[in-house]
Amino acid sequence: MECKKGETLRRGPWLEEEDERLVKFVTLLGERRWDSLAIVSGLKRSGKSCRLRWMNYLNPNLKHGPMSQEEVRIILQLHALWGNKWSKIARRLPGRTDNEIKNYWRTHFRKKEEAQNYDKITDWRGNIGEDLLHKYNETEITRTRMTSQEHGFDETVKECNQRSMESGQETNGSIFERESFGIMNSPYENRISDWISEISTDQSEANVSEGNSSSTSEKNINIASWWFQETRDFEEFSCSLWS
DNA sequence: AATGGCCCCAACCGCCGTTTC
DNA sequence: AGAAACGGCGGTTGGGGCCAT
Known part of the structure; x- marks a missing residue:
C-alpha cells in the first residue's frame, strides 16, 4: 500500500483501516x-x-462527547477576550480541539450574530429583520424548553432572555429589543466591551495566582475559575451579559 | 413513506509564519 | 540569505442524521 509520488491522494472520510494505520x-x-x-x-x-x-480525532488525549457547563463557560470568557482565536482557546481546554470549539461556537452562537446583522441592514420599519428576529426569538424559546441540560450555558442564557421577556422587561432589558439592533452598538457588543475592560484589570491580579500552578492549561483554567468566583454566580453573569 | 429544512461535525482549503536545508 | 517544505490557523464546505410536515 505504498504511496508513490504523483499518485492521487484519497480524500473524504477516513476508513477504520486508515485510522489504525495512522x-x-x-x-x-x-x-x-x-x-x-x-x-x-x-x-x-x-x-x-x-x-x-490525528489532532482532531485519533489522539488518545482528546475528550469526546458534549461540552460541560464549565467548558462552555470558559469558551465564552475566552472568546470574549480573544475573539476567534480557536487554537488559543483550545489550549486552555485540555482534550478539546480548536475545530471542536469553533464548531461549537458556530452552532450555538452564530444565530445570535445573524439575527443582529439582519436587523442592522434594514430600516427600523422594515419587516425583514424584525420578522427574522421574531422567528428566531420564538424558535429559541421553544428550543430552550425542549433541550436537555446537556448544554448548560445555552440554557442559562436563553432562560434569562425568556424570563425578561415574560416579565415584560423587553422594552428595556431584552436582547431582542428593537433599539438594541440599530446602527449603534448592540448590547452584546457593549457588554463585551465593558467586560473586556473589566477583565483586563482583573487579569493582572490573576497573573499573580497563575505563578503557583503547575501547567499552563491548568493555570489558565484556574484564572477562569478564579474570575468567576470573584464575580457573581454564573447565571447572574449570563443575564447581565445579554441584557 | 417521502421530502425538505435544519443541525452538527469531520474534513478540506488557502493563507501565513516557522523551520529546515 | 533565500527558497522550499512544513505546520498551524481560521474560514468554509459537504454530507449524514434527525425532525417536522
Whole structure:
C-alpha cells in the first residue's frame, strides 16, 4: 500500500483501516514530519490530512462527547477576550480541539450574530429583520424548553432572555429589543466591551495566582475559575451579559 | 413513506509564519 | 540569505442524521 509520488491522494472520510494505520505510525514516529509519515505509512493521504485526523480525532488525549457547563463557560470568557482565536482557546481546554470549539461556537452562537446583522441592514420599519428576529426569538424559546441540560450555558442564557421577556422587561432589558439592533452598538457588543475592560484589570491580579500552578492549561483554567468566583454566580453573569 | 429544512461535525482549503536545508 | 517544505490557523464546505410536515 505504498504511496508513490504523483499518485492521487484519497480524500473524504477516513476508513477504520486508515485510522489504525495512522495510529500505528504516529506511535512509531511521533507527531511530526507529517508528509514523511504519510508517505512511509503508505496512506494515500496528504501529510496535512494525516495531521488533522490525528489532532482532531485519533489522539488518545482528546475528550469526546458534549461540552460541560464549565467548558462552555470558559469558551465564552475566552472568546470574549480573544475573539476567534480557536487554537488559543483550545489550549486552555485540555482534550478539546480548536475545530471542536469553533464548531461549537458556530452552532450555538452564530444565530445570535445573524439575527443582529439582519436587523442592522434594514430600516427600523422594515419587516425583514424584525420578522427574522421574531422567528428566531420564538424558535429559541421553544428550543430552550425542549433541550436537555446537556448544554448548560445555552440554557442559562436563553432562560434569562425568556424570563425578561415574560416579565415584560423587553422594552428595556431584552436582547431582542428593537433599539438594541440599530446602527449603534448592540448590547452584546457593549457588554463585551465593558467586560473586556473589566477583565483586563482583573487579569493582572490573576497573573499573580497563575505563578503557583503547575501547567499552563491548568493555570489558565484556574484564572477562569478564579474570575468567576470573584464575580457573581454564573447565571447572574449570563443575564447581565445579554441584557 | 417521502421530502425538505435544519443541525452538527469531520474534513478540506488557502493563507501565513516557522523551520529546515 | 533565500527558497522550499512544513505546520498551524481560521474560514468554509459537504454530507449524514434527525425532525417536522
